Amino acid sequence: MATMHDVARLARVSVSTVSYVLTGTRPISQATRDKVLAAVAELDYQPNAMARGLASRRSRILGLLMPMDERGLGATETAFVTGAAAAASAGGYHLVLSPVGGGDLDDLRRLASQRMLDGVVLMEVQLADERVTVLQEAGTPLVLIGRTGDTSTLSYVDIDFEQTVREAVAHLVGLGHRSIVYVNHSAATLASGYGPALRTRDAFVAAMAGHGLEPVMIPAEDSAAGGRAALAAAFARAPELTAVLAMNETAIFGILGELTGRGLSVPHDVSVVSMVTSPQVAELATPALTAMTSPGSAMGRIAIEALLRHLDGPGDERHQQLLPCALEVRGSTAVPRRPAQDAPGRSPTDGG
Amino acid sequence: MATMHDVARLARVSVSTVSYVLTGTRPISQATRDKVLAAVAELDYQPNAMARGLASRRSRILGLLMPMDERGLGATETAFVTGAAAAASAGGYHLVLSPVGGGDLDDLRRLASQRMLDGVVLMEVQLADERVTVLQEAGTPLVLIGRTGDTSTLSYVDIDFEQTVREAVAHLVGLGHRSIVYVNHSAATLASGYGPALRTRDAFVAAMAGHGLEPVMIPAEDSAAGGRAALAAAFARAPELTAVLAMNETAIFGILGELTGRGLSVPHDVSVVSMVTSPQVAELATPALTAMTSPGSAMGRIAIEALLRHLDGPGDERHQQLLPCALEVRGSTAVPRRPAQDAPGRSPTDGG
DNA sequence: ACGTTTCGTCGAAACGTTTCGACGATCATT
DNA sequence: AATGATCGTCGAAACGTTTCGACGAAACGT
The missing domain is CATH 3.40.50.2300 (Response regulator)
Structure with a gap:
């Protein structure tokens, strides 16, 4: 497994230069950049996630906390997860599914304190949710799916x-x-x-x-x-x-x-x-x-995007959004056979 | 956020001693152990996951790779995930759900090379599955759900x-x-x-x-x-x-x-x-x-347990297991009303 | 021609652990 | 009583990045 040192040696530059090329943190001349990228390609270099996380104090891991009760995820939750994972991946982040149930609040506290998660999306939020308190105390950036009773201070995405x-x-x-x-x-x-x-x-x-x-x-x-x-x-x-x-x-x-x-x-x-x-x-x-x-998939995406903005931004912004469900007409609705008592037999909107 | 240094200072021991107490890698006297644990408790110390991962070359993260097609997870897959997550958690590991579809083989290669995952459980394995090759090349410990065509070399759990x-x-x-x-x-x-x-x-x-x-x-x-x-x-x-x-x-x-x-x-x-x-x-x-x-939940648990054994053991062991589904009689089966043509009214196997 | 920025690069110090080698003490062995 | 082993602890060197301060060189204004 090639390290940054190997890349630097091959490209005849210093490690820090390699880092700047890869992260774009400082300007690097085109010539040097090309040398470095060539070395990266030749060695098939991949940065070590742990080292990067330690040095930058960013794990690039996002947590998705869902109740995971015995009934498991419905199709809606599944779509949510898919959308969230895709958005995280697009932003260069990984998504961790954590089966943090209601009981193991200590588990959650531990998870947040380990600094393994840059931020968290909390699903199935109750009106009074202790998990919110725990995460806020730990200083973890947070986006809710659903709303607590007091909606003023937190970011959330919910169904309208x-x-x-x-x-x-x-x-x-x-x-x-x-x-x-x-x-x-x-x-x-x-x-x-x-x-x-x-x-x-x-x-x-x-x-x-x-x-x-x-x-x-x-x-x-x-x-x-x-x-x-x-x-x-x-x-x-x-x-x-x-x-x-x-x-x-x-x-x-x-x-x-x-x-x-x-x-x-x-x-x-x-x-x-x-x-x-x-x-x-x-x-x-x-x-x-x-x-x-x-709108499961869209909610997942929007929640993650809001969370990412949280991480990059000054930290004091909130994202609060409601998404309606879309009507999809299939076979289970029709003009009633039994005429309405206080209406004529003809439906008011069937002028097709 | 307290670090190991803080704990060491408070307990008046060296950092390495704190580490030995916490990991149990070397014997430590009861007196010292008590001092250290007291300091840990007082500071509410949690080890930094990234630092630990870098130093030990173990991320304590396990990956669960599932296709995540547009249909999403069925209830069976959900149970699997739940079981796997619980087992991982019990073993002190975290579980990452990665939406690695069939197309993004490069994504998978990247994921494996970043050394973020200690091991991987691969779901919905095809008889000829390229993902297996990619992961083996990256040297990632692996357990399959399902079986490839050649079952001889890999660990797997599948339905009987x-x-x-x-x-x-x-x-x-x-x-x-x-x-x-x-x-x-x-x-x-x-x-x-x-x-x-x-x-x-x-x-x-x-x-x-x-x-x-x-x-x-x-x-x-x-x-x-x-x-x-x-x-x-x-x-x-x-x-x-x-x-x-x-x-x-x-x-x-x-x-x-x-x-x-x-x-x-x-x-x-x-x-x-x-x-x-x-x-x-x-x-x-x-x-x-x-x-x-x-047996979704059981399969998840067994797969993770096999993977953990892989990580600790010498690495050359395989775990191959088949689990049958359990018959649960509900309302959709009964004695046929229309009598069987070539048999007497009495069934050949009902000698209870 | 001379200071003054700006640009591109480097060396070194973090980041917070684990783990190796070493070194006194204590203990059993002769 | 001298000789090893064993035990408990320590200091320091990793692990592989990021990031800070510094420093030449080139470009600018005067």
């Missing part, structure tokens, strides 16, 4: 739940639906203050109100059984329902199963829209789900 | 496809099924020499032969549409079929949709077994799928 819900509701209303039920995460999750669940709830109420419609929200456990139960509850609360909007990616398969079980056809009897869902999951269902596609 | 298929077939035959169709990956994938597809094909033929039954295999594209087409093809080839064994986790949702579409009930008209599937995915279907659960 309000805009997303508004679009989803508009799509259904546009098709002629008047009775729409929103299936959220579980009551326990809501009670624990999970941001996305709370924000979508409020956004749903607001969006329905904007159309002069009654909002009905049903919480559901994160399982197929939870979805079935939620659908039963939905019909109990709103027997005339023609559309379901579901936040709960896991429950939605139960919802579909239960609808089929009741002899109801999707989309003609009941339309279904899945929120914050990846195309891969949406395609698994039959019919394929009309969904609000989460 | 033969055993898995045998169990799946035995389950179905035990229920009384006689006409079983195997839905594999696509013809193109088979032609490209993808190990799992080839191995399961051969294992299926062997297992069916063991029961004196006719093996029927249908290739299917990795999509819901591919699954539908495969099912149609299956009925064309074997109109009397009562069971489907599917390797293709994506196609299986299309298969289920098409069965429902044809008015056939799962499991009573047709039983379905999904191979190498995670419980999470199996639960998404209605009814929940009887599946051969892939």
Whole structure:
């Protein structure tokens, strides 16, 4: 394995000159530069990451901290990781996936103190998240995915739940639906203050109100059984329902199963829209789900780019951005067969 | 940030003594050890990872190289990552996820040459995999997930496809099924020499032969549409079929949709077994799928442990291990309603 | 022609560990 | 009581970079 000394000797220059050529820190004449680069190529030289990290006090490693619970990563998180890794790679950084769960806060403290990570992206942030405190104490540059309760001081990227819900509701209303039920995460999750669940709830109420419609929200456990139960509850609360909007990616398969079980056809009897869902999951269902596609890959990229700016910049800048999910119409939404009670049979927006 | 010098000064010993206490490389008296540890605790000292890596020529970072194609990680791969990360963490190592796709072989070469990774776990290995060559040339310790064509020299962990298929077939035959169709990956994938597809094909033929039954295999594209087409093809080839064994986790949702579409009930008209599937995915279907659960987490752990042994040991040892998937019976398999043609009502293997 | 910048390069000192060789003490062996 | 081994500790030399200060040489203004 060639070192910088070898390159310097071969090019007949000093080590520092080689370093300046490679890092561009100081101006070097074209002639010398060529000599050095030729030597680098000939020796197939690669800088030693550890030595570079020690001397420059920059590891060029970024951490991606995700809960990694037993359910593992969904397709959305996966897209996020892919996007983040690509952006890190483009910036000359590596990305470390750390399975730092909720419990091992000491693990996290150790990780941050070892100076192995130049910066960190924190996923699945809770409204009150101890990990944030730990990392801030350690002085680690930080970008959040999601938002804490106090959003003022930190950089974050999050989904624009309000805009997303508004679009989803508009799509259904546009098709002629008047009775729409929103299936959220579980009551326990809501009670624990999970941001996305709370924000979508409020956004749903607001969006329905904007159309002069009654909002009905049903919480559901994160399982197929939870979805079935939620659908039963939905019909109990709103027997005339023609559309379901579901936040709960896991429950939605139960919802579909239960609808089929009741002899109801999707989309003609009941339309279904899945929120914050990846195309891969949406395609698994039959019919394929009309969904609000989460911008996973873009979020990963943006988060890393913000983090890199943090590292280079003066350090006092913040990046706060919301990204909406994109409506992708597939087979699970259509004009309702059962005409809306307070509307004519013809949908208001089908003038194609 | 405290350094080793600070600890040494506070404990009134030399730096090397501190190092010996911390690494256990040389014997140190209890009295000195106590002094040092007290100083460490007081200063909240954490060793600098870069300095340690440079001096010891060990980064304590392990790489997990996965294709990261646009489909992202399935639940099985996710479990693998989780298991691997936990094992690495337990061994005092960190795990780097690197999105090294097929194209950027140079990227991989660079990564290996930077001496940032002590060792590497390579996922989704092809029968002829250039990445293996690159890493071997760079002298990077290596463990494969999957097997190359020549299995003699390398360490690997893989699924025991033969055993898995045998169990799946035995389950179905035990229920009384006689006409079983195997839905594999696509013809193109088979032609490209993808190990799992080839191995399961051969294992299926062997297992069916063991029961004196006719093996029927249908290739299917990795999509819901591919699954539908495969099912149609299956009925064309074997109109009397009562069971489907599917390797293709994506196609299986299309298969289920098409069965429902044809008015056939799962499991009573047709039983379905999904191979190498995670419980999470199996639960998404209605009814929940009887599946051969892939040992994702265990594989991750075993691969990392083998890699760590590689790093400590003399370096010439190999670890080669096959893990079967475990049969988990859920709602998609049952005794066939349509009695088998060439057998009495009683199944040949149900002598419990 | 003479100071004064600017440019290109060099030598050496970090960076924070690990690890090697050495050296008194202590201990067992004769 | 002298002779080795063993134990515990120390000082110093790596490890392979980056980066600072310095220093000639060339280019500039006067």
